[in-house]
Amino acid sequence: xxARGLIAAGLCALLVxxxxxxxxxxxxxxxxxxxxxxxxxxTTADDTLMDIAVATGVGFAELLAANPGTDPWMPEPGRxxxxxxxxxxxxxxxxxxxxxxxxLRLYWFPDHGPPxxxxxxIGTEEAGNVRGTSRVVAKRVHPIWxxxxxxxxxxxxxxxxxxxxPENPLGDxxxxxxxxxxxxxxxxxxxxxxxxxxxxxxxLYPRDIAxxxxxxxxxxxxxxxxxxxxxxWADGGLWIEVHGAAGPDLAPLxxxxxxAATALDTAGEEWLRLSWPRLLGALRAANGLPTQxxx
Numbered sequence: 252x253x254a255r256g257l258i259a260a261g262l263c264a265l266l267v268x269x270x271x272x273x274x275x276x277x278x279x280x281x282x283x284x285x286x287x288x289x290x291x292x293x294t295t296a297d298d299t300l301m302d303i304a305v306a307t308g309v310g311f312a313e314l315l316a317a318n319p320g321t322d323p324w325m326p327e328p329g330r331x332x333x334x335x336x337x338x339x340x341x342x343x344x345x346x347x348x349x350x351x352x353x354x355l356r357l358y359w360f361p362d363h364g365p366p367x368x369x370x371x372x373i374g375t376e377e378a379g380n381v382r383g384t385s386r387v388v389a390k391r392v393h394p395i396w397x398x399x400x401x402x403x404x405x406x407x408x409x410x411x412x413x414x415x416x417p418e419n420p421l422g423d424x425x426x427x428x429x430x431x432x433x434x435x436x437x438x439x440x441x442x443x444x445x446x447x448x449x450x451x452x453x454x455l456y457p458r459d460i461a462x463x464x465x466x467x468x469x470x471x472x473x474x475x476x477x478x479x480x481x482x483x484w485a486d487g488g489l490w491i492e493v494h495g496a497a498g499p500d501l502a503p504l505x506x507x508x509x510x511a512a513t514a515l516d517t518a519g520e521e522w523l524r525l526s527w528p529r530l531l532g533a534l535r536a537a538n539g540l541p542t543q544x545x546x
Contacts (some may be wrong), residue, residue, distance in 0.1 A: 283484065284483025284485060285338070285339060285340065285490075286337070286338050286358075286368050287336045287338055287368065288337050289337040289540075290307070290334045291332060291334060292332045292334050293331055294328055294329060295328055296328045300315055300318075300323040301442050303332065303334075304370075305441050305442070305456070308370070308458075309336060309445065310355050310370030310371070310444055310445015310446065311442065311445045311446055312445050312446050312447075313335045313354065313370065313445055313539050314332070314334065314335065316494070316495060316537070317332075317334070317538050318333055335539050337541055338354075338356065338492065339491075339541055340366060340481075341476060342481060342482075343474070345358075346472055347359075347472035347474065348435065348474070349473075350371060350453055350473070350476070351476050352373055352382075352502075353496070353502055354479075354539060355370060355445050355447075356368055356370055357370075357435070357455065359466075359467075361466065367463075369456070369459040370455075371435075371455055372438070372446055372448050372454035373449060374447065374452070375447050375448060375450070376500055379451065379500055380475065380500065380501075381475055382475045384472060384474045385429035385430050385475075386429055386470055386472050386473055387426050387427065387435075387470060387473060388429050390425070390427070390469060391421075391424070391425040391426075392423065392464075393415035393423055394415065394419070394421045395414060395419075396420060396421050397412050397413075398412075399432045399450060401451075418439065419439060421436040421437065421438075422436055422438050422457050423437050423460070424436060432451065433451050433452055433453075434452050435453045435460070435473070436454065436460060437454070437455060437456075437457045437460040437461070438456070438457065441457065444456050477502040479495070479501075479503075479505070479537075480492070482513065482514065482517045483541070485541075486543070488543050488544075488545035489517060489525070489544055490541045491514070491530060491541070492533075492540070493533050493534055493537045494537060495537035495538075504534065504537065507531070507534065510530070511527075511530070524546055525544055529543065529544045
C-alpha cells in the first residue's frame, strides 16, 4: 500500500517527460463495465460531421472529439472516422436514467435486460445544468410547450404555448422530472443532440426518445452526474475513457495524481499491470474513446 501511495503522489513528475499516444483497443468482447461496440465510418464527398452524427446515432461533439483535426463541414473523402459507439458505463448509481454531463450522454438501466445509451443535448453555459437525483414525475405524448421565462426573455414575441407539431421543440415525447422545468424529451432540431444548446432540458434524437419513452415508468429515478473520467474492466484488463471539459460549468479534468490514485484503487491487486504511459496518453487525448491501460 505504501508503494502504491508513492506511485500516485509522484506520477506527475514521473510522467511529464513521457510522450506517447493513447492506445485505442479494438472492441470484440464486452465486459460488465462496457456497452456497445466500436465502429468506423468511411467518409464520402457529401458528408459533414453533423450528418454522420445523426446517421450513426452519436452526438456531434463526441464525434468531433473522437476525430481531432477533422474538418466538421468538409471531412476528407475516404477517411475512416472513429464513431464513439462503445462506452464505459458511468460510475456510481446504475439504476434508472443516468445522464453524464461530461460526455453528453444518457444511460438507461432497466430492471431487466442490458443497459442502453443515447447521446443527449444539455444546457448551455448560461442556462446551466442540474445535478443530483430526481425522478420521472409525468409522461407526455405530443406535449404542449410553454416557453420558460429564460426563453421568453430571448424571444418575447413567442406565443404563450406551442401546440404539438413540427414547431414544437419538445418533439413527440417528454419525460418530466422533479426538477422545475427540466424534462427529457425529443426535439425538432436533431442537430442539437449531443451539444450544449438547451435551456436546461435534455434532448434526445426523435427515434431514441420514441424507443425509450414507453419503457420508462413514472417514478423512475433520474441521476445527473458530471464525470469526465471513467474506468471499466473488459478483455481481462482495465480501461479508461476521458472526456475533455465542454464548458466552465462542467467538471474540469481531475489532476493526474487524482486519476492515478483512482486507477490504482480500481486495479486492486492487478495494479502492477497498469501502463502509466497509456494512461497519460488517454488524458492528453481526452477523445472519449476507451483506452486499455494494462499490459
